[in-house]
Amino acid sequence: MAIVDILEYPHPVLRQKSEIVTQFDDGLTSLIVDMFDTMDSMKGIGLAAPQVGVLQQIIIISFESQSFELINPKILEFSGKRDIQEEGCLSMPEVHVDVVRHNTIKVRAQKRDGKSIEFESDGMIARIIQHEVDHLDGILITDKGLPK
Ligand SMILES: [Zn+2]
DSSP, rough: OOOOOOOOTGGGGGOOOOOOOOSSSSHHHHHHHHHHHHHHHHOEEEGGGGGGGGBBBBEEETTTEEEEEEHHHHHHHEEEEEEEEEEEEEEEEEEEEEEEEEEEEEEEEEETTEEEEEEEEHHHHHHHHHHHHHHTOOHHHHHOOOOO
16 A cells, blocks of 8 residues: 555646456556546545556546546446536646536446446546546546636
């Protein structure tokens, strides 16, 4: 268990695309544990592996009573209305921008043991997943932010 450094914009790693995870081993589990420790220490609600310098398709979410990781997440469908909400990012500490996101998404991903899952998500959790999946493509909130 360890708290690791979070890379901040304009670190170039934040602009790179992450690789698919193929090894579901102890190294993956300890990375996920470190990511949770780091995110919790910052009182974050989501974190993507590139933010800790690891270009692998791993995101974690912790919002209200739900805490989970998604490995190789893919958003299969966007639906529902779109809404606008202000977002921040642990890699951009002073920045807050309004971002349009879909309210409902269908997601396929894997758990840390490699097991595949598919589920629908809406509201805040769906927003966090969309934000974190963007990180895996090197996309940051300032790319999507609406002018104030
Ligand atoms: Zn972020």
